[in-house]
Amino acid sequence: MPVNYDEIEREIFEELADDFYAECDELLQTLRRDLIRLENSVDADRMDKNLLDNIYRTFHTLKGITGMINIELAVTLSHKLENYLRLLCEKIVRLTQAGLNILMSGTQSLEQLIEAHRNKQTLPDITSLLLIIEKLTESSDTATVEKLHMDSCPATLLQIDEDMAQYIQDGIQQGRQLYWFNFMPSQELSVNGINVNIIRQRLQDVGEIIKGVPSSNENGDVSFDFLVIGFVEKHLMDKWQKDGLTTIPHDFSDLINNNSDKPDHDDNSPNIISTNADNTDHPEENIYYQASSRATSNIVRVDLSRLDDLMQMVGDLVIDRARLEDHVNQIKNTVSNTNWYMLDETIQSIEKKIRNLREGIMRVRMVQINEVFERMRFTVRDLTRDNTKKINLKLVGKETEIDKLIVERMMDPLIHMVRNSISHGIETQDQRKKCNKPQEGLICLRALTSGDMVIIEIEDDGQGIDMNTIVKKAREKNIIDAQTSVNLDNLLDILCSPGFSSKENADHASGRGVGMDVVKKAVEDLGGAITIATEKGKGTIFRIYLPLTLAIMDALIVTVGNQQFAVPKLAIQEIVEVDPDLITVSGHNEMILYRGNVLPIVRVSKLFHIEENYRRVFYVMIIQKANGFIGIAIDRIINEREIVVRSLSDVFVNLKGLSGATELGDGRVVLILDVQKLSYHDTQQSNKKHNLLTNPKRKDSMDEPKSESPTEPYILFKLEKTTYGIPGKHIKQLEMIENITPVPNVPDFVEGVVFSRGLVIPAINLRLRFGFEKIQHTIRSRLLVINDNSRTVGLIVDSAKEFVTISHENVYPPPEDISEINEKYIEGITKLENQLILLVKIDEILNLADAISLE
Amino acid sequence: MKTILIVDDSTTMRRMIRASLRMIENVSFEEAVNGLEAIERLTIGSIDLMTLDLNMPDIHGLEVLKFIKSHQILNQIPIIVLTTRSDEQTRDIVMSAGVSLLMNKPFEPQQLMAQVVRLLNAQSVA
Numbered sequence: 003m004p005v006n007y008d009e010i011e012r013e014i015f016e017e018l019a020d021d022f023y024a025e026c027d028e029l030l031q032t033l034r035r036d037l038i039r040l041e042n043s044v045d046a047d048r049m050d051k052n053l054l055d056n057i058y059r060t061f062h063t064l065k066g067i068t069g070m071i072n073i074e075l076a077v078t079l080s081h082k083l084e085n086y087l088r089l090l091c092e093k094i095v096r097l098t099q100a101g102l103n104i105l106m107s108g109t110q111s112l113e114q115l116i117e118a119h120r121n122k123q124t125l126p127d128i129t130s131l132l133l134i135i136e137k138l139t140e141s142s143d144t145a146t147v148e149k150l151h152m153d154s155c156p157a158t159l160l161q162i163d164e165d166m167a168q169y170i171q172d173g174i175q176q177g178r179q180l181y182w183f184n185f186m187p188s189q190e191l192s193v194n195g196i197n198v199n200i201i202r203q204r205l206q207d208v209g210e211i212i213k214g215v216p217s218s219n220e221n222g223d224v225s226f227d228f229l230v231i232g233f234v235e236k237h238l239m240d241k242w243q244k245d246g247l248t249t250i251p252h253d254f255s256d257l258i259n260n261n262s263d264k265p266d267h268d269d270n271s272p273n274i275i276s277t278n279a280d281n282t283d284h285p286e287e288n289i290y291y292q293a294s295s296r297a298t299s300n301i302v303r304v305d306l307s308r309l310d311d312l313m314q315m316v317g318d319l320v321i322d323r324a325r326l327e328d329h330v331n332q333i334k335n336t337v338s339n340t341n342w343y344m345l346d347e348t349i350q351s352i353e354k355k356i357r358n359l360r361e362g363i364m365r366v367r368m369v370q371i372n373e374v375f376e377r378m379r380f381t382v383r384d385l386t387r388d389n390t391k392k393i394n395l396k397l398v399g400k401e402t403e404i405d406k407l408i409v410e411r412m413m414d415p416l417i418h419m420v421r422n423s424i425s426h427g428i429e430t431q432d433q434r435k436k437c438n439k440p441q442e443g444l445i446c447l448r449a450l451t452s453g454d455m456v457i458i459e460i461e462d463d464g465q466g467i468d469m470n471t472i473v474k475k476a477r478e479k480n481i482i483d484a485q486t487s488v489n490l491d492n493l494l495d496i497l498c499s500p501g502f503s504s505k506e507n508a509d510h511a512s513g514r515g516v517g518m519d520v521v522k523k524a525v526e527d528l529g530g531a532i533t534i535a536t537e538k539g540k541g542t543i544f545r546i547y548l549p550l551t552l553a554i555m556d557a558l559i560v561t562v563g564n565q566q567f568a569v570p571k572l573a574i575q576e577i578v579e580v581d582p583d584l585i586t587v588s589g590h591n592e593m594i595l596y597r598g599n600v601l602p603i604v605r606v607s608k609l610f611h612i613e614e615n616y617r618r619v620f621y622v623m624i625i626q627k628a629n630g631f632i633g634i635a636i637d638r639i640i641n642e643r644e645i646v647v648r649s650l651s652d653v654f655v656n657l658k659g660l661s662g663a664t665e666l667g668d669g670r671v672v673l674i675l676d677v678q679k680l681s682y683h684d685t686q687q688s689n690k691k692h693n694l695l696t697n698p699k700r701k702d703s704m705d706e707p708k709s710e711s712p713t714e715p716y717i718l719f720k721l722e723k724t725t726y727g728i729p730g731k732h733i734k735q736l737e738m739i740e741n742i743t744p745v746p747n748v749p750d751f752v753e754g755v756v757f758s759r760g761l762v763i764p765a766i767n768l769r770l771r772f773g774f775e776k777i778q779h780t781i782r783s784r785l786l787v788i789n790d791n792s793r794t795v796g797l798i799v800d801s802a803k804e805f806v807t808i809s810h811e812n813v814y815p816p817p818e819d820i821s822e823i824n825e826k827y828i829e830g831i832t833k834l835e836n837q838l839i840l841l842v843k844i845d846e847i848l849n850l851a852d853a854i855s856l857e
Numbered sequence: 858m859k860t861i862l863i864v865d866d867s868t869t870m871r872r873m874i875r876a877s878l879r880m881i882e883n884v885s886f887e888e889a890v891n892g893l894e895a896i897e898r899l900t901i902g903s904i905d906l907m908t909l910d911l912n913m914p915d916i917h918g919l920e921v922l923k924f925i926k927s928h929q930i931l932n933q934i935p936i937i938v939l940t941t942r943s944d945e946q947t948r949d950i951v952m953s954a955g956v957s958l959l960m961n962k963p964f965e966p967q968q969l970m971a972q973v974v975r976l977l978n979a980q981s982v983a
Binding site (some may be wrong): 056192222 | 880890901914915921927950
């Protein structure tokens with residue numbers, strides 16, 4: 003059979019596409035960092051040659067890679083930028099502010115091109131940018147430069163140009179020494195992990211490698227020579243000898259002197275190209291050398307989704323192990339003690355190993371927050387280009403590690419917040435002068451780890467937020483009514499309301515589509531929280547709390563009444579036993595004495611309207627909050643377990659005070675308490691208002707275009723005596739009803755939550771939703787799992803049948819008095835084998851606003 | 858069994874080259890990410906063919922070429938230079954250094970494979 007090579011090529015590209023994009027991302031990141039560093043070289047006499055070389059090579063590599071994935075425009079653009087860089091490297095042109103700006107916008111355009119290509123969108127138009135770059139480089143003859151590159155092959159170690167010699171001389175004057183090292187590689191050394199890359203790393207650890215070249219002797223033995231400046235201790239040199247690394251004694255004095263005395267215009271000194279007219283304008287540029295620090299790394303790049311798969315598997319393992327333990331406990335009495343002991347020990351050992359495995363994977367997922375922070379330099383630079391504002395960006399805690407997913411999700415929100423600080427926070431230089439503030443504004447990004455949270459702060463010393471302006475604007479936009487005032491407590495909610503962002507704001511953040519509402523949502527989706535503090539004239543500080551990692555955590559399983567809850571262990575400071583008699587009651591509040599202080603107590607039972615079982619003592623978990631301690635009262639602590647966190651995101655069951663759900667091995671959903679947010683004040687009304695605000699019902703979803711085909715499959719179900727139909731495209735599956743976990747403070751018709759294929763979804767009693775009486779579930783009751791607009795919910799119905807096909811032409815609008823149910827849930831009516839079928843409107847059933855108003 | 862040394866500082870590019878050549882029977886691959894490492898691999902491993910990138914962090918691909926060609930044993934190894942530089946001058950200089958073949962990036966995987974097979978076979982005959 004002939005091999006289909008086209009097919010193979012296609013496969014190769016598909017397989018490597020992600021790698022290509024990932025490497026592009028890395029290169030762009032390097033570029034952004036390097037370009038910022040290049041800023042110091044604008045109009046400067048001395049250029050950092052290594053930096054220029056690096057930037058030049060990065061553009062070059064980008065050209066190669068974008069070529070492989072066929073982004074022609076990106077190839078052209080990087081080629082032009084590369085040419086410009088080459089002119090800079092060879093000192094044919096001088097780096098101007100305009101030039102740097104073009105390099106920056108070029109980099110940004112490259113990013114946009116690659117991003118658009120990745121998402122299969124139309125590529126942005128860069129014609130004007132290309133023209134500008136061409137203008138920048140046209141005056142120079144690039145061919146000369148090509149030639150220079152070809153000729154510049156310094157063959158021996160000691161052949162160095164005058165700039166390099168000068169750099170060495172400066173180093174020696176500062177007390178450093180010059181060494182000639184020789185490394186002779188061999189098969190044997192290589193097997194033991196000693197190779198030229200390792201050697202280079204070693205030398206870089208003790209100094210700077212000025213130059214490294216290959217050489218061979220008359221026998222053809224190959225070795226490497228390195229010229230190193232720094233300080234190397236004698237014992238190190240002795241130790242290195244057995245690894246084939248030796249020092250070659252040499253008197254360098256003539257080398258340095260010779261070079262500085264007579265600049266050699268016949269060799270590869272950059273001055274050789276000073277024939278170019280441009281160069282006469284600034285003849286005395288110096289290029290100084292910095293240590294080449296591009297260390298070869300042992301880093302393996304892993305696709306995040308592969309780690310997610312692994313994490314998911316570990317999650318499943320955790321649940322399986324819990325299940326195994328339960329089963330084993332049940333047969334405890336039927337096995338001998340010895341057997342029991344061995345079983346028990348094995349289970350404990352498995353637990354320990356799963357824990358290690360989990361921690362191992364978590365560690366792999368952790369990256370330094372630096373990745374995000376460094377990006378901000380670019381943002382700041384970008385927005386201060388017009389020079390009306392001057393900003394000093396301070397980055398603190400760059401090495402703080404955080405889950406890669408969180409880094410990715412927080413990138414855009416943080417950029418937006420920094421943009422806000424610049425455009426709304428920091429005043430112009432003139433304004434600052436008038437207020438007696440330093441002309442340069444300060445924006446400080448801080449990251450620190452605290453317990454299992456990472457705290458990110460965005461602080462500026464700008465004008466602060468003017469409450470009066472906010473009040474005015476919020477009233478104008480109907481976000482608050484005329485009576486409501488604005489204070490620090492509701493400020494953030496208002497700022498984060500969809501639709502609050504001013505026009506001006508939208509302009510600055512254009513192209514990103516991020517407003518403060520999106521920032522807040524991103525933070526909350528990650529299980530985090532955000533706070534604000536501001537003082538007029540002094541500045542504003544946002545503080546974002548994020549979990550270090552996601553997915554699995556250690557938790558205490560507790561009970562309140564007959565319901566189990568999970569509480570993240572790290573959130574709990576201490577647990578105390580409390581005698582009910584020692585509680586002081588004051589109005590609605592209860593408190594106890596804890597270590598000499600008054601500790602307010604929140605009862606989970608009261609909060610969630612759960613009937614308490616009478617106990618002689620109960621337990622209080624001590625939680626540290628931003629403004630002191632509180633105690634969360636529960637009935638009993640069952641045990642400590644690892645839990646797999648699943649998100650609880652549907653608006654029907656998404657409440658403050660719950661951070662997710664988990665499963666303990668019996669298929670039943672256990673809710674995870676978000677102890678930081680538990681308080682009588684929060685969990686009630688404000689909650690729902692908030693949900694309404696952030697999840698406005700999408701009107702357009704009602705006008706969803708009808709399926710084009712004349713017929714459509716429906717699934718039929720029964721309630722009372724009536725038959726209803728629901729479009730088959732919305733049905734995910736049909737399940738028996740088991741183990742519904744009640745959720746507190748939700749509308750009546752939400753019976754609770756259940757697991758369905760790894761998701762935690764609300765179970766809606768359709769009888770109650772339609773206004774019928776509630777009945778006991780029977781063996782015919784079914785859970786109809788449906789999907790609409792990315793929401794997945796389960797509908798509890800009396801019974802359900804198979805699919806039928808219904809043709810649209812036989813569907814009529816519902817007559818007004820068809821049944822006692824509200825007609826708004828009914829889309830139409832049809833007839834099938836003499837039976838009337840009501841077709842339901844899914845989006846109306848899932849409409850939260852309506853559900854709240856019912857209450 | 859023949860061994861091919863792939864020299865390129867871009868991880869993706871190395872994987873790409875490797876993937877393009879994986880249909881060739883009886884070959885194994887070694888990789889180098891910079892010029893000195895390439896020379897080291899050539900010296901201590903038994904390499905039958907090398908693909909070389911010109912644009913590298915430590916020493917330029919041309920320096921690697923120059924060194925190899927001046928060496929009495931290493932200069933027998935067939936070399937394919939893969940580059941994004943496509944002007945006449947580069948071609949002249951590279952070819953005069955005694956390179957077997959110069960291919961431009963982006964390259965066609967099939968073409969690269971065909972050329973590698975051709976060079977490996979020619980070597981066997983010799």
